[in-house]
Amino acid sequence: MSKTFKMGGVHPNDHKISNDCAVEVMPVPSRAYISMSQHLGAPATPIVQKGDKVKVGQLIATPSGFMSANVHSSVSGTVFSVEPVADLAGNKVMSVIIDVEGDEWMENIDRSSDIVRDIKMTGEEIVARVKECGVVGLGGASFPTHIKLCPPPGKKAEFLIINGAECEPYLTSDYRIMLERPEEILIGTRILMKALDVNKAFVGIEDNKPEAIASMKSFSSQYPEIEVVVLKKKYPQGGEKQLIDAVTGRSVPSMGLPIDTGVVVQNAATALSVYEAVQKNKPVIDNTVTVTGECLAKSHNWLVRVGTPYEEILQLSGGVPENAAKIISGGPMMGKAVSNLKAPTVKANGALLILTEEQTVRKPESNCIRCGKCIDACPMGLEPYLLNKLARAGRMDELEAHNVYDCIECGCCLFTCPANIPLLDYIRGAKGEVIRIMRSRPKK
Amino acid sequence: MRNLIISPSPHIHSDLTTRRLMRDVLIALFPAMLVSILSYGFSAVRLLMVGVLSCVILEYLIQKFILKTAVTVNDCSAAVTGVLLALNLPPCTPWWVVFIGSIVAIGIVKMTFGGLGQNIFNPAITARVFLLVSFPVIMTDWTIPQGWISAGTDAFSGATPLSIVKEGLKTGLTPEQIFTAHPSLSCGQMLFARIGGSAGEASALALILGFIYLLVRKVIKPTIPVAVIGTVFVVSGIFYLIDSSSFTGPVFNILTGGVLLGAIFMATDYVTSPMSCSGQIVYGIGIGLLTVLIRFFGAYPEGVSFAILIMNAVVPLLNKYMRPARFGAK
Amino acid sequence: MTNTLLFTVLTLTLLGLVLAVILFFVARRFRVEEDPRIDEVESVMPGANCGGCGFAGCRAFAENAVKAPSLDGIFCPVGGNAVMKKVAMKLGVEVVEKAPMVAVVRCNGSCENRPRTSVYDGTASCKVKNALYSGDTGCRYGCLGCGDCEKACPFGAIRINPETLLPEVDEELCTACGNCVKACPKGIIELRNKGPKNRRMFVSCMNKDKGGVARKACSAACIGCRKCEKVCPFGAITVEDNLSYIDFTKCKLCRKCFDECPTQAIHAVNFPPRPVKSASAPSAEAVAAKEPVLPKAETTVTEKKEE
Incomplete structure (x- = not known):
């Protein structure tokens, strides 16, 4: 029996047209715009200046408060300037602009594709590493992960839930990584479990992704403490409170946090970032971006360096079609419409969705018929x-x-x-x- | 490239529209319309035509020339009101009475309150009650016109089962004696074929068919109809058990006097029913209870219209106090 | 028959008496003592209940005016000096006259001047639009055109012109209550001195971007060139963050800045048209003296007068 949350929800068509597009590595852009506001909370403070040489993975900005996160360079090259750059909504955000020269990585990053299974670090070390690598929640809200891993005093996590619901229509980035890198996600899950000191983790996946369920289950069988939970397709299953309800049946109290019910939720992509940070010492410098839409000749799932302008991603995906009317960063239900195509990607960018006028234009408003x-x-x-x-x-x-x-x-x-x-x-x-x-x- | 469209999320919409919902209600009413046309022939056709046309045209004229607002007859809500009004009248109602009913429904009940979604009372029910009070003779003239199918019998020529029973009880007969005297009052008869009453009550089965369609299309939730019918069943059942010599049984009460038509199509009117599930249950129980009380103790033989109208007035209160269950409420 | 009548009349009379006694005591018990001057002050108020004074309606204004030791800082923008004088008379205190104010829209990004770069498809509300993004033009400081100011105005004095998509103020109706100033999420609207003969100068732009960027977004933008600042003989103009601002308390309406502005971002309102464009602009007094016949002609120099 598939589980789901109790109250409300809708069933939009899932439009997962990019399901079968394997993740491709996108070429490094010629100039990267790295935003200082890639997380919930205070923008990070840049620690580089114009003319500085930086390498891939080098720390370029430090947190400016409790609720903030490190930012690393996603490219190697020279800092062109540190100035406000318009984000996707046209509002200026302090950014570090880097002219790319080659692709030189920091030496301490393990770039091999070997899977490191042994977790050598202690819980505190894990949290410190997660913080150092600037890991944020990649589900959309960009909540700094290290804060979630340190429950407030007096509260203790019982369960960890890995969010693989991906309930938004069109999006497939989490699906692809669950299909292509299941073992790494599960190791990331175990790392998170160790950091939180919990003995039980659930991976919630909606039943419209049978391949992802099979792939995750095939590896989770070796870890009895991790259980893959099949969820009935319903939006917004990936909402933190809904997911907790669906998986454990517990309700997060109004104005409360998941930890109040003894649960911590992390996205599947976040678990992968945690794996990379802890086992490979790789900060968050790239993420999977789905480029999709019925009007595109071909949909893509790209591994994109943070700070790549949308324009460039769209160009490499075959250009913006003539009948495109709206470009959305994220899914069609909660994503943001892009008004500035020069805007760069940030850590939590999961998708660029292109819709036509017929698909997206709002119909005129009429009287409320009180249908409820x-x-x-x-x-x-x-x-x-x-x-x-x-x-x-x-x-x-x-x-x-x-x-x-x-x-x-x-x-x-x-x-x-x-x-x-x-x-x-x-x-x-x-x-x-x-x-x-x-x-x-x-x-x- | 042309300028991009920007709007707040969500960026997609379900294909649900007011028009589609209203169209589904019309489709759900189709079996009842068909049975009533087959049973009552040309009279039913005239009734429906006058009802729908006058409602739609009146709404158009009022919006265009009096209110001078955008004309919204396209949303089919006036047509639904017209059909419901027609189905709630005796099959032989003269056309001008139907027309007056339309004026009350559209002109007074709907448009003066601000059009679709703003009215407090169900337009069709209010119009029916208005006509019942204004033209008592016409509105209780249940003469059965010649139809294209002649199932059933004219044994009770012109009286509704409820009025037969009410009259019979007044003369001191027990329900059992009345039923033996009138074989056409059997449940099977009422389920499938014509019984005396409003045009829409010709067949209970046709109404149930419409109910199933509405449920399948998710136009309505079963809450209100189940609450209404359940309450009628339980309350009349209790009375029947207490004294079967002066009260009729629960099944008879459900199948007669527009309980089905009212519970399925009138009580579930979006605008005049509560929005939360708990409110809908209270509302449904209220209608059921009032219906039985009016039937058993009131002057009128049947009470669904009055019950719905009374409960309509309670809806704003129910909306205020019967709020939906909240996620994570303490 | 008579008995019935008698009983009815008697019962009802008795009931009326009992209720009257109850009412009498209730009214005495729960009586609220109020300063009678509050009613008097309220009676001279305009009664618009717009909240422009900062209090919740005219009654609250009257209460506060009566309570306060002096009328400093208490001003009814709708009634203006006339009403304040009456209020002062009722209360027996002095009141300082205030120069009349008017709402001024500091954006000239009409559809023509400021090309649209996106199509907004959300709710017609500046507040919602502003929370969503920087606006449907290249200028992120300018008017969003959804008419929150129009909705906020209790006097119908500010309206969006459907051609320019900019709000226009009817200075006859405007009472400077400041509701539009609060409603505008971009802070474009300012209350400024109405000026002698309703003549006033202001910079009709809020763009703080660098000159080139601002100009690219809007042809009527202030580019922060400082020419106006240099030419002003009264030191009324300051340029900060690439944006010029005219201090209306210092401006003497000489219009030198108006002539100097390369983008026509500076507006001069209600000045009579100049007969000849002379090399040195005449002072405002001279203009007024030369053309005494035309003081009522309300001509916006740079903008087409509505209707």
């Missing part, structure tokens, strides 16, 4: 129709009373609304404002 489909679709048990109304009227206290802060911005409500009401547009903004108001209140 948004309530049925909401995986958090909220009332999107009501939150939307309250948000439009700016009634913050009522929004708080209706738990707008629980919204995970999965987009199920807008996806399903028969009247095409842009429910999430307003709710998203109101959620941020309500959380800000709540934080500004003196604590009791």
Whole structure:
């Protein structure tokens, strides 16, 4: 029996057209733009200057606060400048621009393809290495991994869940690495288990990926402490709270963290980065990016160096087709529309999705017919129709009373609304404002 | 390359539209319409035609010339109201009564509140109750016109099963005696073929067929109909067990007097029913309870319309207090 | 029959009496003492309840005006000096006159000046659009054109022109309540002195990018060339972060900067058209003296007047 989460959810067509495209290594760009904001929290502080020579894997920026992460150079060459560069939304972000010369790696990185199975480090050493290598959650939120590996005092993790759900339509990067590098992911899982000191880990994979399940299961059989859990295909299964619900049946309390239920969730791609960081001393300098869309002649799964401009990736994938209307960084449900194609990739970029006008243009909004489909679709048990109304009227206290802060911005409500009401547009903004108001209140 | 489109996520939409939902309701009503046309012939055709056309045209005229807003008859909701109104009237209703009903449904109940999604009461039910109160004679004239199939019998020529029973009980007969006197009141008869009553009640089976279609297409959830029918069954069952000499049995109560039509198509109207599951259960139970109470103790032989109307008024309250179960609530 | 009538009348009268007594005591018990001056002050307020004064509506304004020791810092932008004078009279205090203000839109990125680089397909709300990305033009400082200011204005004084997609202020209706200033996520709208004869100068641009970048995004952008700063005889103009700003408390409306600006980012509003373009621009006083017949003509020099 496939498991799934209890509440809400939708079933978009999965469009996994790039399933059978093996991961290709993308050529190193001629100039890399490495953003200092590749993680949740404060941007990193650059420690290189214009004219400095850097190697692949060299540390170029250090954390500027508790919630921050190291950034490494993904290329070798000369620092062209350290200046703000427009990101995918056109907003300027401090970046290190490097003119690429050759491909010279730091000597301490093990570049061989041998799989290192022995975990020699202790838990603390693992956390330190993960922090040093700038590993962040690659599921989308880019939460610095080393912080997740250090539960707050008084809390102890019982389980580790590896997120291989990849519930977003179109995306296949996690699928491909689970197919191509299952053993490394499982070793990464064991490393994470050691760091967290837990004895049980689950790998959650949706049932629309039977090959990935088979490939992961074939290796997980040697590790009794790791169990592959088959999940019923439903969006947003990959949401942290939904995944915990699906796998363990536990509910993360409102405003709480997964650790409150004794669970830590890491993405499959993060587990792979952890393996590379701990066993190979390789910082996060590249990641798998799916380039897909029905309008493309051929879809790709690329291994891309961090900081490669989108333009270059699209060029190497056959160019942007004439009928392309929207380019999305990430999946169609939660990804961000790209307005600036010169923007570079960041660590957690999982995909570039190209949609045509027919696929993506919003239909005109009509009256709410109070069908309640948004309530049925909401995986958090909220009332999107009501939150939307309250948000439009700016009634913050009522929004708080209706738990707008629980919204995970999965987009199920807008996806399903028969009247095409842009429910999430307003709710998203109101959620941020309500959380800000709540934080500004003196604590009791 | 042309300018890219930018919008907040999500970037895709399900193919669900208001129009599709309304069209599915029309399709679900098709078996009931067909049976009523076959049973009542041209009268039923006229009834449906007048109902649908007047509702659609009225909505168009009001939006175009009075409100001067975008015309939304394309969403099929006016057509659904028209069909439901027609199916809720006696097959012989004169065309002008249907037309007045449409004015009430569209003009007064729907448009004055702001159109689709804004009305508090179900337009078709309100119109039916309005007509019942305004034209009691016409609205209880259950003469059965000549149909194309002549199943069943005219033994009860013109009275609905419920009114037969009500009248019989008044004269001191027990339900059992009434049923023996009127063999056409058997459950089999009511399930498959014409019984006296509204145009839409010709066959319970046709309505159940529509219900299954709505469930398969996920237009509605079974919550409300099951709650309504279940409550009618249980409450009338309790009364029947207490005193079978003055109350009719549960199966009879479900199959007559528009319980099925009301529970499946009228009570589930999106606009006028609660949005959360718990609210829908309370709403359904309320309708079922009120229906039985009106039937057994009220002046009218049947009470589904009144029950729905009363519960419609409670919906805003239910929406406010019966909130959906929340993820991670303490 | 008579008995029935009698009983009915008696019961109802009795009921009425009992309820009246209850009401009387309840009203006395729960009576709220209020300063009668609050009502008096409220009666002279405009009653727009716009919140432009910083209080929640006119009643709250009156309460605060009565409570406060002086009227310093309490000002009704809608009623202006006239209403403030009346309020001061009711309260028996002095009030300092304030120069009338008006909302000014500091962006000239019309569709013509500022080519679109993407198509926005989300909710028509500047707030939502601003949270999403930098905007559908090359300029990330400029107007987003979704009309949050229009929705925020309680007086219908600011409207998006469908041709330019920029908001335009009707200075007759604008009361400088500041709602639009708060609503604009880009901070484009500023309350400025209405100026003598409604004439005023301002830099209609918020672009802080370097000259070349700004110019590429919008042909009417301030490029931070500092020509205006140099030419201003009153030191009213400062250029910071590649953006010029005219301090309206210092500006004497000489229009030298206007002539100097290479991108026409500086706007001069309500000045009469100049008869001849002379080498040295005449001072504002001279212009006003020369053309006393035309003071009411509201001509925006650089912009086409709406309708």
